[in-house]
Amino acid sequence: MTCNPHWLEIVENLAAGQESHDRPDIVARVFRLKGKKFMEIMKKGIFANLQAWLYTIEYQKRGLHHGHFLFWIVLEHKLRPEEYDLAISAEIPSREEEKKLHNLVMKHMIHGPCGPPSPCMIDKKCSKEFPKSFLQSTEQGNDSYPKYRRRKPEDEGQIGMIRMRQN
Ligand SMILES: [Zn+2]
Structure with missing residues (x-):
């Protein structure tokens, strides 16, 4: 928060x-x-x-x-990767169906744009590993962190546009 x-x-x-x-x-x-x-x-x-x-x-x-x-x-069983999607989404909400949420996410929750002079850049790469890869469904990662679903636009994923910051 x-x-x-x-x-x-x-x-x-x-x-x-x-x-x-x-x-x-x-x-x-x-x-x-x-x-x-x-x-x-x-x-x-x-x-x-x-x-x-x-x-x-x-x-x-x-x-x-x-x-x-x-x-x-408290859960009755260990959480399965597909159940993460019930509580957490790393995708952009639909502009048509969830307009208010879409606008809030686009305004406050999008990392970047990366590249000089952004402070996320270390050795010419984004230290936060953005942009993340597209993923059709949520998976359990190798380091205990899940890899969240990020569908491609052609697979019901959403896209949005952000502007470069002016300094
Ligand atoms: Zn970055």
């Missing part, structure tokens, strides 16, 4: 001429409240079978707050 400096709760509490980076006190409070709400939703709503959880909140001097969350859930 990453703090968004454009959250309404932050923006509507700024004085005229202020930017969110001028008010780290407001940013910290809003992030804290949203983090608590997120945990409430996870405990009561999404993961009714939640056994334990752990989270850590981090920030750098010039960066925004972000949280890493880990949840342990």
Whole structure:
């Protein structure tokens, strides 16, 4: 979970001429409240079978707050790769069927574009290994991390366009 400096709760509490980076006190409070709400939703709503959880909140001097969350859930059997798709998607939502979600993912969740001068570039390659390969179905990776389904456009995958940042 990453703090968004454009959250309404932050923006509507700024004085005229202020930017969110001028008010780290407001940013910290809003992030804290949203983090608590997120945990409430996870405990009561999404993961009714939640056994334990752990989270850590981090920030750098010039960066925004972000949280890493880990949840342990009780299951009757070991999760199969195809069942990951019920809770996690690494695909772009449909522009026609899920327009709002599509726009949010395109605005906030797309890595890149890679290439100089992006900080992800190390030895002329993206250190986050983007772009990821297309994959017809979710698979268990060799390092305990799943490889999520990323279908090609001709196999019901979705595409989207992002613009290069202007500096
Ligand atoms: Zn990259």
